[in-house]
Amino acid sequence: MRAVDAILIALVAAGAGLGVGLVGLLVAWLTRRWSIRWQLTLVATVAVLTVFGGVLAIAWLMFLSGHDLQVITVVTSIAVVVAILVALTIGSAVVRWSGAVQLQVREMAHGGHREPSESGPRELRALSVELAETQRRLEEAGAREARLEESRRELISWVAHDLRTPLAGLRAMAEALEDGIAADPHRYHTRIRTEVERLARLVDDLFELSRIQAGALTLAQEPVLLGDLVSEAIAGADPVARERQVHLGGQVEAGLEITADPASLSRVVANLLMNAIRHTPADGTVEVHCRPAPGDVRSVDLSVSDGCGGLDPGDMERVFDLGWQGSAARTPAAPEGTHGADSQGAGFGLAIVKGLVEAHRGMVWVENLPAATGCRFHVRLPA
Ligand SMILES: Nc1ncnc2c1ncn2[C@@H]1O[C@H](COP(=O)(O)OP(=O)(O)O)[C@@H](O)[C@H]1O
């Protein structure tokens, strides 16, 4: 074949191919909303017809004999049928695979669960895995939401309970005083004051919590010497510890300083100390330690350990939940003669600790001490 002929054939074939291709694109655009089955069929058909269009054009240029053209026409017709069949088969499979993903989405919408599809092309499988992952995250979020809702409901009933019991006591004592039937009016007055203080603390805690939860907490950050802060907290807790015969001790590394809101931080340490003292039996020890965080010199680790005998692993996740107080019955009225700050709270103490620490971009967690002697609460704060 002469070079000129070869070039001419290539040009004519390209022109015919372009023509068929453009028509194919136009049809594809017109049928773009049809099933992918038809798009695939179209691609296969266009491929075969491009060949045939080229052949026809070349036959028209008289490079092919009439006999050759007939042969090619028969072969091409069969090729078109085969191409269409293959395309329809693959198309049906794709339709089936995407149907499976669709089903997965539908079940997801109804809260059902379906393993990611293992068949189908890589993109569809990836989509299916992504969907399963999204569903898992949605389920987690749903469970968290339900837990929050549940604890909010519990909280309201607990607060109502925690208010009702002391209020009933206050009313009874006030009535006894009013009627002059109180045997020991002084004792009644003291108890009334203790109860009122406890209620005021409860309301303060609630107020603090709502500010933390609303993100309305304004931290007055300034350099704080942890040695001083811990000493003050220990001095504040000392009367309670003495009364309960709990030894208070600890160690703060000299010169340890962080930027924090001193009032909030004092409250964190005081809450942890009060809890530790309350859960430690007489003659036990409560210790506060403060040191640079191991492995991260830009954070400090403040810990309070007690002799509570260890927490149940299941409880360790819940102690920071709002209103959670373990299996113990809800707050009894403060026992007579207890120091005000010592009486049991309403399960808000650790939730406040957590909220304040997190507002400082810190973390708080609890671990059990070896041999189930007690537990240790850790506060990690950026310096
Ligand atoms: N140091 C501790 N040792 C053992 N258990 C603790 C300690 N601190 C807290 N807890 C448990 O976590 C619960 C929640 O504590 P908290 O939020 O301070 O509420 P409250 O002190 O009002 O009960 C407590 O009721 C107790 O069961």
Ligand SMILES: [Mg+2]
């Ligand atoms: Mg407490």
